[in-house]
Amino acid sequence: MLTQYTLKMPHVVYSGEGALDHIKEIAGTCAGKAVVFSDKGIMAAGLLEKPLSLLKEAGVGYSVLDGLPAEPDCEEAQKVIDAFKAEKAGLIIAVGGGSVMDIAKLASVLATDAYTVRDLLDDPCLAKKCVPTLMIPTTAGTGSEATPNSIVAVPEKELKVGIVNDAMIADYVILDGEMIKNLPRKIAAATGVDALAHAIECYTSNKANPFSDTFALEALDLILTNIERACDDPDALDAKNAMLIAAFYAGAAITASGTTAVHALSYPLGGKYHIPHGVSNAMLLVPVMKFNEPACRDRFAAAYDRIAGGKGMPQRTPEEKSAWIIRRLDEIVTHLEIPSSLREYGVGDQDLDALVEAGMDVKRLLVNNMREVTPEDARKLYMEIM
Template sequence: MNIFTTVLSGNIDQLAAITAKHEHILLATDQNVSSLDQVQALINQLQQDCAQLTVIDNLPAEPRDEDVQNLIAQLPQSISLVVGVGGGSVLDVSKLIAVLGVEADNAQRTEKFQQLLAGETPVQRTELLLIPTTAGTGAEATPNAIVAIPSRATKVGIISPVMLPDYVLLAPELTTSMPAHITASTSIDALCHLIECFTACISNPVGDNYAMIGMQKFFANIDKVMTAPQDMQVRLNLLWASYYGGASISHSGTHLVHALSYPLGGKYRIPHGLANSLLLLPVMKFICEPCQEKLAQVYDLLPQSDKSLPSLNKAHALVDYLESLVVELGLPTKLNAIGIDASQLPELAANAMEVKRLINHSPVPVTEQDVLNMYQSICE
């Protein structure tokens, strides 16, 4: 297990030097991703590189605790390398597989998983390679694995530096199969990571530096990826923006957008990027004035920014830009569009306030009424 992650960018051909030294490789993905020609080529390469390959291709979106528990029964006895290929959910579960894989048998793996859900910190894992197929979650750069707990209507984060991977491959050709609406929502997820970490009360110069680099790449490429979806350089730039978002999380942390989105994913299984795209605007409006200096710095990264404006005007102009961006990307702007009505909002607000790990990162004090108001602002 390496202390530092080696990040490669390009195509899958360069992985042979990593995979050829392993006896038993487990590749974890989902059925949509496993059907891609590029992933089939990777599977064929792995079959040639190692003595034994196990492929698990039924990993679910927005994984629940019971999904991970069911997955444990599919794990082989010994694993020398875990290769996770997919979106954030697949990468998060791949991290958990790497941690659980060091246990001797499935009974011990089940016990370890319950301990992790209860707050135990992972201390070891098997070797891990992560290959994102979406430019959004940045999960390949975070020490987190997020698991939904429907019985509690929320999600929990299992967090440890141990879960940072040994290797990451950013391969833009793997992101071209995404439908436009998935490209849009996952990209907004990346932006949420970057801007939340930059404005969190625990922000710091290291995380801020990653966030600024990532946001610059995001703003320069988000329009292009929608008009030129086959441009590999644009795709790679957004993968790097996503990676820097994950790196920002590793040094800082998200706050209100993610805290408010967790109940939507935890209970209603709303896709994470979609939930974040809905909540970005109400949260940015809530923190606009108190965070005007930092939001002004973000505004200055926009290709068409007016750097002569005062800070508060820049902050409001940024919020206006984000509002128009969500609309231009064709993403919903109201909770009603995803089946959530006003009667559900008090429960959502109460559950969001229980996500203390993220609520505590808020740059301004926040009450349950504040959270309820934010939900109500996007519910007709």
């Protein structure tokens, strides 16, 4: 665990019933028009209607950039950002999932011509905030609204890469359950398990600290208690709101700590095979946590005490508590019917060498893992999900 630690958060976070109404006051404080980042799916689902009507009520001009592809690569991101530059925006509003928010955050530091997305891949320290941002997540999962991270695919590497700079932390965040109440179960499940991975990884990271533990444990408690009902019951607004808050908390934990081997080994699966990020994390979550268990047993046991110990559960040994946490993760992934085999996506034994090489290259996350991951370990973990 770190001996020195930092907590950096969005400037203002609005949550609860009617939180979207704060769009008017936020937009009213910014000079110039608003540019709304979204995608075709969000538009088709009608989720832009209220945010845009609130901008109209505030008398703020706006334009919409909804041509964002799912999980974009760096070239696709640059194309959208180039279109954004021409708008001369005074405020960026992102309405969408992780990819939408990630590209909007990049746009907030790329209104200048001084550097490009590829320049930031080489040197993230170049980024300087140019335009204030408002993040409105439409999934309860990525936590991008809370982090300084933007994830883009790099085609020639067939890998997703994180650009991390504090300048990309949002100025404003709105968490409103209305934005996720009609989320399809398949998407709610994959994004929810992404948040679950964030929480348990940050709690068991080498960079874990009192700040990250506070958010990671609360997120873990909320997710383990609510995720199944939030995905299964369209009317469970309380569970959906809890998941939205949990995803934000887990994002805050990322900012204070960092994810580990689940995300490190997941990135090549998205970069080369275009497996949805939440799905690839879900596949790897239990195998990696079982691998990590000898090094993380005390942390898993403490998580059990925080989550289950005060809820009428029997007394258990640290080994039993640790096993309970891993079993609960497995139950959730199984219940949510997330794909469990890489072969469903055309990945076979012939791909193992390239996967191992790419996964081991994600050193910024592997160094966070409490148990060292060797190339042979990575191979065995990938083989478990073949």
